[in-house]
Amino acid sequence: MAEHPGVATACAAMLRRDLTLAWRRRGDIAMPVLYALIVTMLFPFALGPEDTLLQRIAGGVILVTVLLAMLLALDAMFSSDIEDGSLEQLVLAPQPLALLLGMKILAHWITTALPLIVIAPLMAAMLHLPGAVIPVLLLALLLATPLLSLLGAVLVALTAGTRRSGMLLALMLLPLCVPAVIFAAGAVAAAQQGLPWLAPIAWLAASLALAVVLAPLACAAALRIALDA
Amino acid sequence: MSNWIPLWLHRLSSPPTFYRFAGTLQPWAMTLALLLGAVALYGGLVLAPADYQQGDAYRIIFIHVPSAWMGMFIYAVMGVAGFIALVWRIKLAEVVAMQSAPIGAAFTFITLVTGSLWGKPMWGTWWTWDARLTSELVLLFLFLGVIGLYHAFEDRRQGARAAAFLAIVGVINVPIVHFSVNWWNTLHQGSTVNVFGKSTMSWDMLWPLLTMTLATKCYYAASLFRRVRTDLLDLEGGKDWVRQIAESEADR
Numbered sequence: 147m148a149e150h151p152g153v154a155t156a157c158a159a160m161l162r163r164d165l166t167l168a169w170r171r172r173g174d175i176a177m178p179v180l181y182a183l184i185v186t187m188l189f190p191f192a193l194g195p196e197d198t199l200l201q202r203i204a205g206g207v208i209l210v211t212v213l214l215a216m217l218l219a220l221d222a223m224f225s226s227d228i229e230d231g232s233l234e235q236l237v238l239a240p241q242p243l244a245l246l247l248g249m250k251i252l253a254h255w256i257t258t259a260l261p262l263i264v265i266a267p268l269m270a271a272m273l274h275l276p277g278a279v280i281p282v283l284l285l286a287l288l289l290a291t292p293l294l295s296l297l298g299a300v301l302v303a304l305t306a307g308t309r310r311s312g313m314l315l316a317l318m319l320l321p322l323c324v325p326a327v328i329f330a331a332g333a334v335a336a337a338q339q340g341l342p343w344l345a346p347i348a349w350l351a352a353s354l355a356l357a358v359v360l361a362p363l364a365c366a367a368a369l370r371i372a373l374d375a
Numbered sequence: 376m377s378n379w380i381p382l383w384l385h386r387l388s389s390p391p392t393f394y395r396f397a398g399t400l401q402p403w404a405m406t407l408a409l410l411l412g413a414v415a416l417y418g419g420l421v422l423a424p425a426d427y428q429q430g431d432a433y434r435i436i437f438i439h440v441p442s443a444w445m446g447m448f449i450y451a452v453m454g455v456a457g458f459i460a461l462v463w464r465i466k467l468a469e470v471v472a473m474q475s476a477p478i479g480a481a482f483t484f485i486t487l488v489t490g491s492l493w494g495k496p497m498w499g500t501w502w503t504w505d506a507r508l509t510s511e512l513v514l515l516f517l518f519l520g521v522i523g524l525y526h527a528f529e530d531r532r533q534g535a536r537a538a539a540f541l542a543i544v545g546v547i548n549v550p551i552v553h554f555s556v557n558w559w560n561t562l563h564q565g566s567t568v569n570v571f572g573k574s575t576m577s578w579d580m581l582w583p584l585l586t587m588t589l590a591t592k593c594y595y596a597a598s599l600f601r602r603v604r605t606d607l608l609d610l611e612g613g614k615d616w617v618r619q620i621a622e623s624e625a626d627r
Contacts, residue, residue, distance in 0.1 A: 300544060304540060308524075374536075
């Protein structure tokens with residue numbers, strides 16, 4: 147039997163491959179960022195430019211905008227790998243599929259969610275969110291976006307065998323990420339009112355810990371179902 | 376020994392056996408549902424006294440509450456059947472899970488509609504972002520997601536397995552959603568709307584409610600049996616037992 151590379155080597159190779167692929171198509175990384183900025187810009191037009199109103203809705207608007215921007219990018223998580231057949235190779239690989247998929251999810255989070263978190267202070271400034279609240283917003287985003295990536299990956303894997311998946315993905319994912327939105331927006335709102343905001347952040351962190359363990363396993367199971375034609 | 380139960384269940388999971396079994400039970404379940412439903416409606420709309428505070432408007436609960444219970448019950452059935460379908464790959468479990476979803480969605484929709492009809496005179500609004508209403512809405516979207524995923528696949532068995540998996544993910548998530556929505560509501564809203572509070576219901580009102588619950592259960596069984604029978608005929612199209620049924624139908 148041939149020597150297999152170790153699990154750590156395989157994971158590192160997976161991560162490096164996905165990041166390289168994303169870097170070769172840098173334009174795609176900019177798309178969710180531009181989308182989020184434009185959507186944020188539309189809110190003052192739609193609601194009027196009053197500072198107090200924008201301040202009050204800023205946290206929620208940024209969270210929902212980031213969520214929608216991530217939703218747009220989710221579809222691409224496995225699509226190119228399905229087209230060129232490398233996903234089947236991944237399923238056949240001797241290393242645990244859940245770990246390799248976990249690396250893919252991590253790469254996807256780095257390429258789509260991280261740029262969104264980087265521009266979040268800019269979005270916050272556009273909506274006049276007080277500067278003191280921005281660290282809480284970033285913390286909430288840092289915990290909520292991986293949660294969305296992990297949950298989304300399970301659902302993307304489920305739709306891997308279908309043709310029309312864009313709207314379907316939204317229909318499936320959005321009800322499931324209600325808790326993430328509630329806790330993240332709750333933390334920001336509490337910080338804005340000067341209340342303790344640690345409890346919702348702790349709940350987010352707990353959900354993330356649960357999802358980090360369970361979601362890659364669920365993602366692997368879902369992918370096996372979807373590719374088992 | 377008493378191993379006839381697993382044996383019987385095992386035989387029941389074969390499509391032709393279940394087809395006959397459901398065919399025998401379906402008319403009985405439907406009759407029972409109509410009978411119990413008529414009794415419950417008479418008891419609820421005519422015999423039960425008007426509420427001292429809400430007048431006659433409260434009577435919508437005789438539809439609303441059983442539907443709400445059925446929505447959650449059917450989701451649980453769907454999750455269990457989906458689990459069985461994924462673990463033991465039983466075709467019948469896939470069919471039961473997928474045919475339950477539209478019935479559950481219908482019951483959840485009825486719950487939302489009757490609730491908002493009741494809310495207009497009582498709360499003065501069709502819709503409020505109360506925790507219970509919001510979880511019910513999320514439940515409806517989960518049902519619709521399962522139905523949507525099932526129909527997105529060209530291969531129906533594969534679609535059923537994928538949708539069953541989604542239903543199980545939903546089962547894990549529903550308590551989290553419910554809990555978080557409760558938490559969110561109490562954060563923003565000082566006074567929560569208590570539909571009944573802790574007050575116990577009078578027996579005059581309770582018995583029609585319980586009868587209606589039984590009626591909806593029977594209706595679910597009848598509707599599920601009918602849907603599963605149709606779906607089994609479709610799914611097993613080329614098999615001998617379906618051909619025999621088709622020939623005997625043609626002879627009549």
